[in-house]
Amino acid sequence: MKHPLRALLALTAAGLIGAAHAQTADDSLYRAWGQKAGIQAVMQDFVTRLVADARMAPFFKNTNRDNLVTQLTEQLCQQAGGPCVYKGVPMKEAHADMAIGRRDFNALVEVLQQSMDARGIPFDAQNAMLARLAPMHRDVITRD
Template sequence: MRRTAIAGLLLASATALAQTRPAGDALYQAWGGKAGIRAVMADFVPRLYADPRTAPFFKGVDREQLTAQLTEQLCEQAGGPCRYGGKPMKRAHEDLGISRRDFNALVEILQQAMEAKAIPFAAQNGMLARLAPMHRDIVSD
């Protein structure tokens, strides 16, 4: 499947991609600023709850709070003015038993949400490159 292959390639080259991170807020602008990021997260979060591969990890998690936290996190990662104030990724995910397969499913769902909101392909890859190093703190196995 193309999406899974893309996710695997991004994870495998996370270090190299992170080192080529462009300066400034070009990615933030390409996503349409905070409003654009919020729109993608508003599409992404319901998909997480609906997909049987990811839904169990979000049982009991407030959707609005999750959407708000993810918006802040991606806004910061994109070079925007936001500051993520949630738990560190390792602490937030340490007891969840998230596998590489689970993580790849989340990436696939994020790609669906980005496509649904017409985020340009280069901007999708730019964000995935910035988020990819987090897999070390999220994946348990």
């Protein structure tokens, strides 16, 4: 991995600044990610990597991949300041029965980082998105 601690540091820092970054009127992050088409390309790569990763595959074995790409695209588009509206299940509800631990969450972030690198997302834009997504860890991690 090119920057192994980058994602974890961004998540830790974002947890300290919390949801203040979750919604903004600024769409510069949305544009830096290539707008909706760019976000969708990263999410397609991400889902492909998730189902191929031995650590992550068990969590996604019964998942509709196309729907997952669509939901993730909408969610990241909204988080990035784009015009999308995420209409999926709230994170806490979606992950309640999945027994996701911190190690699992960190592995998912590693896979996301690989996808961002593979799709050429600039380093600053990667960290900005991770900072906006980081507060979700409270709703996704369901076990120690």
